[in-house]
Amino acid sequence: MEWFRNPQSKLETTLRLPILIKYSLILLVTRILPRLFIFGIIIYFMSGNLWLSATTAFLVTFLIEMFTLRAWLLNVILPRHLKNLETVRRMLNDLDKDSSADLIKKIEDSVKFSSWAIINIGYVALPSYGWEIIFKFAHKLLVGRAIPYQELLIGFYNKSIEADQALWKVAQERNVSRKSFLRSKFLNEYGSRVDDIDLSKPTLREQPQVVDQLIQLYKNTISPKARLQEAAAKRQKAEAELWSKLFIPKYLFLPFLRTVQKNVQLREDRRFWEFLMDFYIRQMLFKLAVLRGVKRQMIFTKSWRNLKHAATN
Amino acid sequence: MQQQIKGIPGSAGIAKGTAKIILSLGEIKNFRKGDILVTPATSPTWTPIIHTASAVVTNVGGALSHAAIVCREYGIPAVVGTTNATKIIKNNQQIQVDGSKGIITLF
Numbered sequence: 001m002e003w004f005r006n007p008q009s010k011l012e013t014t015l016r017l018p019i020l021i022k023y024s025l026i027l028l029v030t031r032i033l034p035r036l037f038i039f040g041i042i043i044y045f046m047s048g049n050l051w052l053s054a055t056t057a058f059l060v061t062f063l064i065e066m067f068t069l070r071a072w073l074l075n076v077i078l079p080r081h082l083k084n085l086e087t088v089r090r091m092l093n094d095l096d097k098d099s100s101a102d103l104i105k106k107i108e109d110s111v112k113f114s115s116w117a118i119i120n121i122g123y124v125a126l127p128s129y130g131w132e133i134i135f136k137f138a139h140k141l142l143v144g145r146a147i148p149y150q151e152l153l154i155g156f157y158n159k160s161i162e163a164d165q166a167l168w169k170v171a172q173e174r175n176v177s178r179k180s181f182l183r184s185k186f187l188n189e190y191g192s193r194v195d196d197i198d199l200s201k202p203t204l205r206e207q208p209q210v211v212d213q214l215i216q217l218y219k220n221t222i223s224p225k226a227r228l229q230e231a232a233a234k235r236q237k238a239e240a241e242l243w244s245k246l247f248i249p250k251y252l253f254l255p256f257l258r259t260v261q262k263n264v265q266l267r268e269d270r271r272f273w274e275f276l277m278d279f280y281i282r283q284m285l286f287k288l289a290v291l292r293g294v295k296r297q298m299i300f301t302k303s304w305r306n307l308k309h310a311a312t313n
Numbered sequence: 314m315q316q317q318i319k320g321i322p323g324s325a326g327i328a329k330g331t332a333k334i335i336l337s338l339g340e341i342k343n344f345r346k347g348d349i350l351v352t353p354a355t356s357p358t359w360t361p362i363i364h365t366a367s368a369v370v371t372n373v374g375g376a377l378s379h380a381a382i383v384c385r386e387y388g389i390p391a392v393v394g395t396t397n398a399t400k401i402i403k404n405n406q407q408i409q410v411d412g413s414k415g416i417i418t419l420f
Contacts (some may be wrong), residue, residue, distance in 0.1 A: 036325065047317055128378055129381055132368040132377060133377075148325065150376075150385055153385075154385050154386050155386070158386075159357075160357050160360045161360075161386065162384065163357075163360070164360050164361050164364055193356070193357045194356070194358065195337075195338065195356050195358050196356070204338075204358050207338060207339070209339075209342075210338045210339065210341060213341050213342050214361045214362070216343065217341070217345075217346060217362070217365050218361065218364075220346075220363065221346060221364070221365055224364055224387070227364065227387045227388060228386065228388070230388060231385075231387070231388060234388075266381070267382055268357060268382070270358070271357045271379075272357060276333065
């Protein structure tokens with residue numbers, strides 16, 4: 001398990017975790033179960049077999065989600081998430097004037113937005129990893145082992161490469177004021193990345209010494225974009241080879257391959273979008289720590305209920 | 314006989330170099346371009362380090378883990394899911410990473 005490397009902080013388990021669980025249940029009840037139920041009923045009326053209707057409904061729902069979740073993310077979830085992010089950003093404007101009670105309200109609202117995003121964007125892991133798993137087996141059946149299937153899925157732009165390229169540009173800049181401008185721009189756009197699902201973990205933009213060391217590391221290296229182009233060339237070569245070894249006509253396989261390629265790109269993007277609010281929530285928590293006379297990092301060792309109780313009484 | 318650690322092949326290729334055990338981002342001051350990154354796991358924050366590494370070794374993860382996916386994009390050999398590479402490999406030790414076979418050789 002890549003995430004949850006350490007036990008989560010008390011604040012995370014008492015503030016965001018319960019809301020994450022709530023939104024998981026909402027997703028299950030409003031999106032997944034209705035589909036399973038409708039398909040199950042239809043197939044049951046057609047077949048009269050409960051076991052068959054249950055398994056077929058599960059398969060149909062799974063396939064529909066695999067084909068539709070990417071569009072759902074891009075057209076429904078992301079626009080709403082970015083709008084929510086703007087709302088959370090605006091909450092920081094009057095932070096100095098806020099009372100403890102105001103801050104409690106702002107933190108709870110922001111954490112709700114953040115949890116909604118983590119669950120809904122997280123659900124898109126289903127097609128982004130699912131398609132690769134399906135492709136791995138289909139590829140073996142239809143092409144054999146001649147071409148490693150992973151070579152067909154590399155060389156696509158994603159948020160991590162975009163961020164790395166922006167950092168690389170900062171490292172190559174020689175003009176001091178321009179470098180400083182690019183550095184700030186990089187942190188504003190890509191600095192919200194975190195190491196784990198835990199509000200106690202600092203975001204990249206809160207670790208200036210790390211950012212400077214990364215910039216140092218990036219001097220005189222090949223650009224991430226150039227590396228991506230190498231990967232894209234490798235993929236194109238693999239595709240050309242694929243068509244000569246395929247057991248079925250190209251026109252049947254091509255739409256499948258493109259669907260898989262489009263969905264696997266979401267793996268890195270998804271993680272970028274999920275934690276965009278953490279930096280802002282942390283700033284509100286630090287402000288609350290100041291108002292309550294608690295040391296900055298100590299606030300993450302408190303339970304939300306206790307903090308809220310102390311702040312509102 | 315040289316000691317070997319087995320893991321899951323994450324990204325194809327072979328690289329030999331100096332292992333750097335990095336447990337958190339705060340430790341990257343010890344990392345130099347071309348070093349082999351040995352870490353419990355990676356997340357999107359780590360991609361700039363991966364880009365400058367000659368190979369990556371992780372304790373956890375599989376072929377679909379973050380480290381494996383990013384290493385394939387960047388064409389860097391990776392062995393993932395070794396369970397305890399950060400404990401067995403010593404800092405600055407010379408190692409060889411075979412990302413195709415999932416084997417790390419310690420010198």
